Ligand SMILES: [Fe+2]
């Protein structure tokens with residue numbers, strides 16, 4: 001039942017993303033492979049840069065779940081794709097063969113990180129190059145041997161790759177199998193990122209758009225472009241530079257600014273149960289670092305925001321009070337996950353509703369009590385929230401404090417994603433998604 005609900009919700013979301021029906025059509029075909037209980041396993045925007053190729057491989061190498069017959073890839077071209085910009089090449093019929101051992105090919109110019117390939121395949125096997133137009137989609141089995149040639153153009157070749165599986169699939173332990181090498185590599189990268197033994201029981205997805213190899217990666221070119229944008233010499237379409245923000249942030253954090261986290265807050269229309277309300281809270285509840293006086297939020301409206309679509313409401317002066325205990329409010333219609341609130345606050349204290357125009361930004365202290373009401377419109381109310389802190393801030397241990405409950409909840413969520421025992425030392429600055 002839960003799986004059916006998840007499948008129905010997935011259809012709704014994808015249907016919405018694709019406008020009227022494009023995504024729904026994809027799922028119609030996906031269902032032929034996975035059955036009705038569809039799980040979206042992973043989605044990639046593949047932005048293939050000039051020059052890189054992808055060795056022949058089977059996607060199942062990256063997937064620690066089975067059975068393979070209930071997994072399918074939907075690969076959609078976002079523009080005209082042919083041999084010139086590195087189209088897919090497939091070896092028809094190879095999906096009937098077993099999973100083969102994969103490793104890095106010995107290519108002269110190197111190969112991208114995690115781009116494993118098969119050495120042992122029939123070199124005389126017929127190959128088909130898939131010339132595709134924008135919007136064309138190909139569905140293929142995770143055992144089909146495929147790859148892509150070099151992108152000989154100067155542009156980035158774009159496609160969307162989505163892997164779907166039946167909810168009846170189960171995870172497998174890849175220890176002792178040919179998939180052990182990719183698991184080891186991914187865990188090694190996770191350990192590097194977390195700078196400790198992450199202990200993560202990683203369920204690894206396919207990294208087609210993984211990091212670029214040192215041979216073709218030129219960070220300097222991005223730095224030069226970034227500096228040009230900052231100087232106003234380059235104006236990429238659709239990019240808005242909020243250059244004045246940091247000038248004000250510095251007043252709170254001092255000159256050594258760290259960007260702690262950034263959110264696009266896309267507050268959905270309320271379903272009628274008032275669950276899009278955000279209870280009164282202090283952001284510091286979510287932050288295991290101090291001192292609070294060196295942290296600030298810059299909250300920018302992306303459109304006109306008022307009480308109708310759920311503007312911010314603040315209790316002026318409350319930033320001078322201590323951090324209060326937070327928990328889920330006892331609201332009849334429920335409340336979003338991680339939306340903790342304060343029960344113990346002065347109910348007669350003045351509240352200010354912040355009506356804002358597109359581009360207006362408000363800066364506030366992480367102890368300021370604030371929240372937002374439900375969105376009563378049919379549109380999504382959009383804002384950008386960025387938290388900055390001084391680089392002199394330090395992490396604290398929240399054990400035994402009022403912040404222990406949010407840490408516990410986040411760890412439980414992480415365990416659900418990564419499997420039990422993911423004893424990650426989480427320095428969590430995860431904040432609520434739809435403030
Ligand atoms: Fe692939």
Ligand SMILES: [Fe+2]
Nearest residue numbers: 281282283435
């Ligand atoms: Fe907040």
